[in-house]
Amino acid sequence: MKRILLVFALFLFGASLAACGGVDDVEIALITDYGDIDDESFNQGTWEGIVEYAEEHDIAYAYYRPSEVSDDAYIEEIDRAVRDGAKIIVTPGFLFSQAVYTSQLRHPHVTFILLDAVPEDEDEGVFVAHNTVSIFYDEHESGFLAGYAAVYDEFTELGYMGGIAVPAVVRFGIGFIAGAYYAADELGVTIEFPDNRYTYLGTFNAGADVESEAAGWFNAGTEIIFAAAGGAGGSVMSAAEDISAWMIGVDVDQSANSDRVLTSAMKALATSVQLVLDDYYSGKFPSGQTLYLSATEDGVGLPLENSRFRNQATVEAAYNAIFDKIADGDLIVPSNYDELLDFFTDWELGNLPITRETVGG
Numbered sequence: 001m002k003r004i005l006l007v008f009a010l011f012l013f014g015a016s017l018a019a020c021g022g023v024d025d026v027e028i029a030l031i032t033d034y035g036d037i038d039d040e041s042f043n044q045g046t047w048e049g050i051v052e053y054a055e056e057h058d059i060a061y062a063y064y065r066p067s068e069v070s071d072d073a074y075i076e077e078i079d080r081a082v083r084d085g086a087k088i089i090v091t092p093g094f095l096f097s098q099a100v101y102t103s104q105l106r107h108p109h110v111t112f113i114l115l116d117a118v119p120e121d122e123d124e125g126v127f128v129a130h131n132t133v134s135i136f137y138d139e140h141e142s143g144f145l146a147g148y149a150a151v152y153d154e155f156t157e158l159g160y161m162g163g164i165a166v167p168a169v170v171r172f173g174i175g176f177i178a179g180a181y182y183a184a185d186e187l188g189v190t191i192e193f194p195d196n197r198y199t200y201l202g203t204f205n206a207g208a209d210v211e212s213e214a215a216g217w218f219n220a221g222t223e224i225i226f227a228a229a230g231g232a233g234g235s236v237m238s239a240a241e242d243i244s245a246w247m248i249g250v251d252v253d254q255s256a257n258s259d260r261v262l263t264s265a266m267k268a269l270a271t272s273v274q275l276v277l278d279d280y281y282s283g284k285f286p287s288g289q290t291l292y293l294s295a296t297e298d299g300v301g302l303p304l305e306n307s308r309f310r311n312q313a314t315v316e317a318a319y320n321a322i323f324d325k326i327a328d329g330d331l332i333v334p335s336n337y338d339e340l341l342d343f344f345t346d347w348e349l350g351n352l353p354i355t356r357e358t359v360g361g
Contacts, residue, residue, distance in 0.1 A: 049270025072100035143175030151183035204230030
């Protein structure tokens with residue numbers, strides 16, 4: 001899966017897959033977070049991987065959607081899946097930290113795959129049990145590639161909208177800044193990234209207020225916004241469509257959602273889940289481990305085949321070259337503010353155009 005991440009077709013098989021009233025003989029279960037399996041983000045990307053793997057290997061599967069965003073609701077659905085016979089439970093996102101901490105101990109014979117988080121209890125701390133694996137992605141590398149490609153495609157007025165300043169969203173933004181300025185230095189061009197075009201929305205949900213803020217940025221001259229904001233990214237898309245501006249999607253390939261999506265800063269959600277499922281069924285489950293997937297493991301990247309770069313050949317050649325540098329360890333992408341300061345110093349790019357308070361992390 002070098003450079004170009006695989007894109008999986010979404011299979012929707014009707015209500016029989018959703019565990020609304022219980023499902024018999026489930027083996028692989030997905031517990032969604034605040035969204036559904038068609039959220040065009042974390043839930044969908046993870047679900048696609050489960051569906052493809054389970055269909056290929058003739059394994060029963062289902063998804064369970066909690067009634068609300070709370071540890072109790074997540075644990076309730078995990079318990080429901082276990083009662084339905086689930087042997088493997090996949091939970092996408094940082095919201096599941098406490099629920100998986102509790103459930104891995106309550107159900108020691110059930111295997112848990114936790115994405116973008118570790119099992120953590122407020123009092124007891126972090127504990128990845130023998131029946132659990134945590135998977136993280138180097139979002140800063142994916143964000144870097146998105147910023148780098150955008151500037152190579154001649155965008156110079158940039159913006160970043162994160163959902164909530166959780167670690168993954170912070171890393172996306174840090175990488176985006178670094179990639180954009182790295183490309184600007186290579187090309188000898190000037191880009192702008194003023195403070196008021198880098199923000200956290202305080203939500204991952206779509207809303208008129210998000211669309212209005214994005215429209216304000218576009219009308220003020222922002223050419224493209226990278227929205228690492230879950231469902232709120234849909235509101236940025238709508239604003240981009242209204243005035244024919246551009247946006248960059250996140251987590252999964254969002255090109256099918258709008259013709260104003262230039263590209264997407266992807267995590268290999270589907271692929272990583274499939275790899276761990278394969279390990280489980282072959283007796284090689286990474287018991288109690290925390291895995292970090294980077295460009296080296298093809299864990300992050302852009303979907304070149306579905307991107308809408310105006311200078312496709314130029315961007316693709318530059319992207320492939322910089323991807324190799326990152327994957328080979330020849331270029332270390334910053335993941336927090338202090339590393340970003342060092343990065344800018346190394347490349348003599350002048351004063352950082354944002355503050356520690358703006359960026360977070």
